[in-house]
Amino acid sequence: MKKRGCSFYMSKYTIGFKKKVVGFYKDNGQCETLRVYNISKTALRLWIYKSESDGFMRKKNKHYSVQEKLDIIAYYRENGVVETERKYNISNSIFYKWERILYEYGTEELGKEHRGRKPKGPKKDLSKDKDFMAELQSLRMENDYLKKLKALVEKREDQERKNK
Numbered sequence: 001m002k003k004r005g006c007s008f009y010m011s012k013y014t015i016g017f018k019k020k021v022v023g024f025y026k027d028n029g030q031c032e033t034l035r036v037y038n039i040s041k042t043a044l045r046l047w048i049y050k051s052e053s054d055g056f057m058r059k060k061n062k063h064y065s066v067q068e069k070l071d072i073i074a075y076y077r078e079n080g081v082v083e084t085e086r087k088y089n090i091s092n093s094i095f096y097k098w099e100r101i102l103y104e105y106g107t108e109e110l111g112k113e114h115r116g117r118k119p120k121g122p123k124k125d126l127s128k129d130k131d132f133m134a135e136l137q138s139l140r141m142e143n144d145y146l147k148k149l150k151a152l153v154e155k156r157e158d159q160e161r162k163n164k
Contacts, residue, residue, distance in 0.1 A: 013043075022051045066111045069098045 025033040025044060033044060064072070072095050076084040081092045088095075101109050 018047045019051070022047050066107060069095075069110050070102075070107070073099050073102060 021033060021037050021039065021044065024036065025048065028036075030041070030044065033039075034041060072084065072088055072090070075087065076095050076099070079087075084090075084095060085092055098110060
């Protein structure tokens, strides 16, 4: 049996186990189910809700058009979070993100794909800028010269101190 704690994450249990627990709950009640299977109350409630609504299987990713996104945002503004989640069967974080994008960037940005990593831009080729490279080389040589000069001066000062 699993220990209590962060055990309510759905990925730790198989679909068969979840169905078994929900069936046991329907026959024996919440207290007995929590005692026998040693799961959290939150996990049990979530599994019951999932079994009654769309089952335990993950949903396929659905792509929404700009107009569908605008309709969902309008419905959310009129009816609230819970009703929107139930009607469209999507998480509130999704339409919150759409609303933020709409507010910050406008409707054109809603049509763009925002999932995944952002592509990196091309790397700059520093060798193209010859003036920059020449100046960099000159500064490096000057830096090396000054380091050597400082070392020679310190060496001479040390010898003079020893000779006194």
